[in-house]
């Protein structure tokens with residue numbers, strides 16, 4: 451999971467979103483707001499809607515490298531995702547800070563699943579089932595890590611030696627550990643085999659590219675060409691794999707040899 455860079459949404463777009471939101475907020479009941487949030491979002495979130503065109507363009511700037519999904523880091527991000535689901539939080543359906551760019555494989559199964567976390571780390575699942583009454587959720591902090599404001603790297607660590615699974619970092623508070631585990635489970639980051647395989651492949655690509663860089667650097671390739679190699683390495687998918695390689699290199703002999711040889715790569 452990637453923490454999205456910040457980018458400025460044009461003020462005209464912000465104003466239009468606020469005006470869409472006022473249409474929802476003006477409705478007299480929560481139930482009406484929930485249904486209107488879904489309908490209006492579907493109506494406005496279209497390629498020919500200039501507001502959403504600019505929302506998407508700005509979200510694209512916030513993605514790492516190529517337009518990768520902020521949750522799985524793998525597929526192309528092409529869905530405007532509500533971090534707080536619009537089904538539960540109609541008051542956030544057109545709120546810019548509630549948007550992220552995700553792929554269908556992440557956004558679909560995440561759907562309306564949502565949980566709150568108490569200060570003592572107790573999780574409460576507030577997903578609404580089909581026949582549940584449409585009532586507002588209780589107040590509380592989201593269990594899901596927020597890709598707009600939080601860095602999952604501070605909560606999760608990737609096993610680069612054996613499994614290529616994410617693990618909750620040791621030493622977190624109970625609350626943070628529960629949030630990290632919830633995020634991992636709800637996004638199925640360890641349960642999708644293809645993601646695990648692609649993280650492993652990304653590790654090999656980063657390592658091979660770093661080896662190639664060292665070889666060319668030692669053969670006095672021009673600084674311009676070396677720069678292109680670095681840029682290419684940084685465009686490889688799964689940027690968390692690269693961050694983890696830099697975090698863990700002291701403990702993994704093949705990485706230690708590479709980074710000791712090219713300490714400049716720790717800044718990439």
Ligand SMILES: [Zn+2]
Pocket residue numbers: 519520521522523524525552553554555556557
């Ligand atoms: Zn995804």
